[in-house]
Amino acid sequence: MAARGADKFSVLLPTYNERENLPLVVWLLARTFEESGNNFEIIIIDDGSPDGTQEIAEQLEKIYGSDKIVSCEIISVLLSSGTAYIHGMKHATGNFIVIMDADLSHHVSRYFIKQKEGNFDIVSGTRYKGNGGVYGWDLKRKLISRGANFLTQVLLRPGASDLTGSFRLYRKEVLQKLMDKCVSKGYVFQMEMIVRARQLGFTIGEVPISFVDRVYGESKLGGNEIVSFLKGLLTLFATT
Amino acid sequence: QSGPGAVRFGSVRSGSLRFSRRFTPQADMTKLGQWLCGLALLGSAWAALALAPPGLQLPAPFRQALLPLPIYLLVAFGCYSLATVGYRLATFNDCQEAAAELQEHISAARTDLRRRGLRF
Numbered sequence: 001m002a003a004r005g006a007d008k009f010s011v012l013l014p015t016y017n018e019r020e021n022l023p024l025v026v027w028l029l030a031r032t033f034e035e036s037g038n039n040f041e042i043i044i045i046d047d048g049s050p051d052g053t054q055e056i057a058e059q060l061e062k063i064y065g066s067d068k069i070v071s072c073e074i075i076s077v078l079l080s081s082g083t084a085y086i087h088g089m090k091h092a093t094g095n096f097i098v099i100m101d102a103d104l105s106h107h108v109s110r111y112f113i114k115q116k117e118g119n120f121d122i123v124s125g126t127r128y129k130g131n132g133g134v135y136g137w138d139l140k141r142k143l144i145s146r147g148a149n150f151l152t153q154v155l156l157r158p159g160a161s162d163l164t165g166s167f168r169l170y171r172k173e174v175l176q177k178l179m180d181k182c183v184s185k186g187y188v189f190q191m192e193m194i195v196r197a198r199q200l201g202f203t204i205g206e207v208p209i210s211f212v213d214r215v216y217g218e219s220k221l222g223g224n225e226i227v228s229f230l231k232g233l234l235t236l237f238a239t240t
Numbered sequence: 241q242s243g244p245g246a247v248r249f250g251s252v253r254s255g256s257l258r259f260s261r262r263f264t265p266q267a268d269m270t271k272l273g274q275w276l277c278g279l280a281l282l283g284s285a286w287a288a289l290a291l292a293p294p295g296l297q298l299p300a301p302f303r304q305a306l307l308p309l310p311i312y313l314l315v316a317f318g319c320y321s322l323a324t325v326g327y328r329l330a331t332f333n334d335c336q337e338a339a340a341e342l343q344e345h346i347s348a349a350r351t352d353l354r355r356r357g358l359r360f
Contacts, residue, residue, distance in 0.1 A: 027349035212342050
């Protein structure tokens with residue numbers, strides 16, 4: 001196991017067309033880690049983005065050093081979270097894995113403190129508790145979010161207040177075990193991981209996060225997303 | 241202490257909550273399975289008491305009261321759902337400072353990265 005005091009955090013960043021956001025995310029992460037004195041590495045898993053994300057990743061690798069930034073590329077027809085994480089994990093040398101979207105990186109440091117405080121296996125960000133919240137959401141979007149979350153709580157009783165998990169910290173062995181067990185795709189995969197984690201008896205801590213909408217690019221929440229969410233939810237309901 | 245399948249809540253500290261699950265016999269049954277079992281149990285109890293099959297007779301007033309019970313419970317749950325979602329919607333935080341802070345960070349990031357040689 002890791003030597004005393006030598007925790008290392010590996011951040012997995014699956015990207016697709018994140019040329020604008022990527023440097024900002026990396027800069028914020030690097031600064032937060034340096035300020036808190038933690039050893040880290042950022043693994044960028046790009047899914048063959050046509051906008052030059054890979055090139056930006058390589059530049060960042062030169063700037064920060066290849067012990068801090070690892071840039072890999074996969075080509076898949078659809079960026080399934082599972083594939084990206086499996087690929088990323090192979091390169092990860094830390095004993096803690098952070099999984100996050102490349103469009104948000106807020107208050108990263110709170111996660112480490114939370115983990116130490118409770119020695120949790122998983123720390124998950126929540127928008128719904130404490131002073132967590134959102135920015136720039138209209139009423140309709142908030143309503144859909146709360147409604148969907150309520151339905152999830154009733155059906156799955158997951159033991160965590162926010163399941164769509166744009167930001168999570170896992171112990172490496174815990175993530176490994178969960179990824180072996182989970183079969184869903186996309187963000188339903190994130191939901192499934194929390195549900196399975198609770199079933200397996202892992203401890204889950206929660207930290208309020210501020211979800212500031214995509215810096216560049218658009219967030220989509222149309223009828224299609226709602227339908228696919230419901231399908232995913234019902235699948236989890238019937239299989240976990 | 242907590243019985244089998246119970247969720248143990250840790251102390252609430254600085255706005256954080258902790259969940260852990262130690263004993264989970266229900267882990268083997270899917271949520272759908274649990275719901276079906278629960279509904280079957282409640283359903284048969286209700287049918288036994290309210291529908292009055294021969295051999296198990298309750299006084300008429302009791303049966304009258306029990307008969308619409310499922311509908312009442314459904315309506316009550318509906319009201320609870322509306323109230324809960326409404327409350328949560330109303331208390332959904334808006335993070336103004338976080339957004340402003342993020343904008344500052346973005347400018348700082350761009351300046352610093354440019355200085356370090358990143359070509360955007």
